Amino acid sequence: MADKSLLITGCSTGIGYDAAHGMRARGWRVFATCRSEADCERLRAEGLESFRLDHTDATSIADAIAEATRRTGGTLDAVFVNAGVGIPVAAEDLSLGALREVFEVNLFGAHEVIRNVIPVMRAQGHGRIVNCSSTLGLSTIRWRAPYAASKFALEGYTDTLRLELGPANIQAILIEPGPITSHFRLNSKKMFEKWVDWETSALRDQYAAQVLPRLTRDIDARDPFELPASAVTEKLARALESTRPRPRYFVTTPTHVAYWGRRLLPTRLADWLLAKA
Numbered sequence: 001m002a003d004k005s006l007l008i009t010g011c012s013t014g015i016g017y018d019a020a021h022g023m024r025a026r027g028w029r030v031f032a033t034c035r036s037e038a039d040c041e042r043l044r045a046e047g048l049e050s051f052r053l054d055h056t057d058a059t060s061i062a063d064a065i066a067e068a069t070r071r072t073g074g075t076l077d078a079v080f081v082n083a084g085v086g087i088p089v090a091a092e093d094l095s096l097g098a099l100r101e102v103f104e105v106n107l108f109g110a111h112e113v114i115r116n117v118i119p120v121m122r123a124q125g126h127g128r129i130v131n132c133s134s135t136l137g138l139s140t141i142r143w144r145a146p147y148a149a150s151k152f153a154l155e156g157y158t159d160t161l162r163l164e165l166g167p168a169n170i171q172a173i174l175i176e177p178g179p180i181t182s183h184f185r186l187n188s189k190k191m192f193e194k195w196v197d198w199e200t201s202a203l204r205d206q207y208a209a210q211v212l213p214r215l216t217r218d219i220d221a222r223d224p225f226e227l228p229a230s231a232v233t234e235k236l237a238r239a240l241e242s243t244r245p246r247p248r249y250f251v252t253t254p255t256h257v258a259y260w261g262r263r264l265l266p267t268r269l270a271d272w273l274l275a276k277a
Contacts, residue, residue: 005072006240007031007064009053009113010083012039014182015132018229019080019236020048026237031068035083055083055109056101065116076120078128078240081110086147086184087191088211090203098195099146106150107157114161118170127170130239131158132232135178139258139270141277143211162247173239176259177232178252179223189215225253 006023010016011032020032020043033053034040043050049071053064068076085105087098114129121127136144137151154174161172192198192215198207235249250256261270 003029004077004240005029005031005068005075006078006080007033007053007068007076007117008080008082009033009055009109010035011043011048011050012036014184015177015180015229015232016080016082017043019082019233020050021046022230022233023237023240024048026241028240029072031064031071033064053113055105055113058112061109061112062116065113065120069120074120075124076117076127077124078130079113079117080130080132080236081113082132083109084132084134084150084184085191086144086188087195088143088188088215089146089192089196090143090201090206091145093196093198093201093203094145095195098191099149101191101195102146103150103153106147107153110154111157118165121165121170122168125169128173128240128245129158129161129165129170130173130175130236133158133174133176135176135252135255135258137174138176138255139262139274141274159247171245172247173245174248175232175235175239176248176250176255178254178258179226180232180251181222181226181228185215227252 006028008016008020008030011020012034020030024030030048032043032048032050034043034050035054037052040050040052051064051067052060054060083105085102087102089098110131117127131154133154134151136148137155140148158172158174165172198204201207231251235251239245239249250259
């Protein structure tokens, strides 16, 4: 894989960080991008090629793709669109500004990255676009309206890409993580504090009982079925190195349950089960 190049977004921590180091160890030339230049400096100190890419900044996206292809002589074999944000909030308390911010990162930024890499991949005659979705792109639970909406949209978007780009030998693939060890909860807490006036909500008592304890619990606390970020890297390697990659790669037990439950269970029964999650 020494001549294979891969650009990853959202590499400061968690899934992206592990994927950058893991795929580099497998022989890929990895461009590990981050929103913050300070994080890029840290990754460069660890031996990675890193430069800035912010999903909410179209100029930074174009500049990052240009820098990657400049370093490779004009090619880019694969991209792993991983950066994402979430915010736990009831739909009725979700402001348009908060919803826009989630979509700017999780969908619009992903689209802008992909729109910039497709011409490169068409010119070279091949490519793989791997989008990081979620269990919540398959089946949702309470308090996750903005994140689930963005990931459901990413699922449909990627399915469309697969149909449109297949004839050009460009594969569009989804990775479906469930609970993964990362800083995602800490970042969600920041979003919650920025956007949610929970104390004036009609659901104030439910926020206090269900949402706040999860946001403020110990950083080392684990969810049921939680796996390390390396579990995602393992599936990413399959998506990038398989001769005929699958359209979707499931990572955790909840993701398998969400996928099959949505297809096999009556909607009312599924709703009853999900309401208890």
